[in-house]
Amino acid sequence: MLRCVDYNICSVNNRIRIFDIFITTIPERALHQPPRPGMVVRVPHEGGGYILKNFIARLKRRNNKRKTQVMKLPFVPKRVIFEKEALQYPLGEKLWGYFRDQGVETGFATTHNRITTIPGKTPAEGYFEGKRTLVVGVRRTLKFETCKPSAHFQLPLATSCPGKCEYCYLLTNLGKKPYLRVYVNIDEILAAARDYIEKRKPEVTVFEGAATSDPVAVEPYTGLLGRAIEFFGAQEYGRFRFVTKFTDVDSLLDVPHHGHTRFRFSINARQVIDRFEHATPSLPERLTAAQKVAAAGYPLGFLVAPIIAEKGWQESYRELFQTLAAGFGHASGLTFEFITHRFTKRAKANILEVFPGTGLSLDEEARTFKFGQFGYGKYVYPGELLKEIRAEFEVMAKEFFPGAEVKYFV
């Protein structure tokens, strides 16, 4: 038996769409069935990205005459749960109508903090069902958390994301069923941001929109990022930044940002993406989205995270920089942020429950323990290795992007 990632495939207008992804256990022989639209593709958990690519290549060959194209569907929730109060806001009402029209299962909860109706008998089932659940709520706490080192404050727009990365930093504090959540009281959230800006001016205050989520994945439904970008576009002393692996950027290209929002893409070495990320766009897709964003005049950045120092890491990350330089070597005003792999005890326990066959290195003995800003400790690479990684990344940044700014390395 193999631990597997399942991709559902369907064919719409001769385009093959891949959606939905979940872990299951299947007999090995099931891997060798011929591909056809409508089937569920079963891909071994480790190296899933590579096998999926081969599968798609075979599928394309079979369907050659029909000029098959492969595309990933945007995130479609399996169920959407509303706080009743959310329906009193225009966005809540809009989302309610939209998902009802789409025939998506809907329900109500008394608070967005405690959702008890998500199924899942095992931790893995609970995790995957959580990732298919969207909760629409009202943000009541308008006191923003700090957000070092990337910004002064977090801007709370959403939590969680439909990606299923084994290394995800959110596995520490999003619970066993990390459902997606969006806040509909955007006017109140932005009014609170304005107060923070007023208190600090004439210093510029920077807000991070992706501290607890990847907000781009749900943007086609909510438009929250668009609202925030427009708001910050009009702020003399306020700046906005967020980071994403997702590529649903088209609705943001025409927003009047006035250069006040930095759009960053989270990228990684091919091997890391193939082994540890599931349900995220590929690197070329992210870079295509980054090109669009740069063409729309946004300040652009890349976050390389988590840097995983596995065998051959120097070559893997050099290859990443070469690929980047081919597309963005002449871009001006680029920024980089580098974050090495770290994990907490709680994240490790969750990762091992959801991805028991993970190839991630989670050996506490091989790490150094360090206290973080949120009061819990984390396991980071030991000092000597950190120094080596840092030196290597500084060299590559200078070599391939001499004009870029490295914001931080942690």
Ligand code: SF4
């Ligand atoms: S895309 Fe980012 S937020 Fe989403 S699962 Fe992956 S690491 Fe976590």
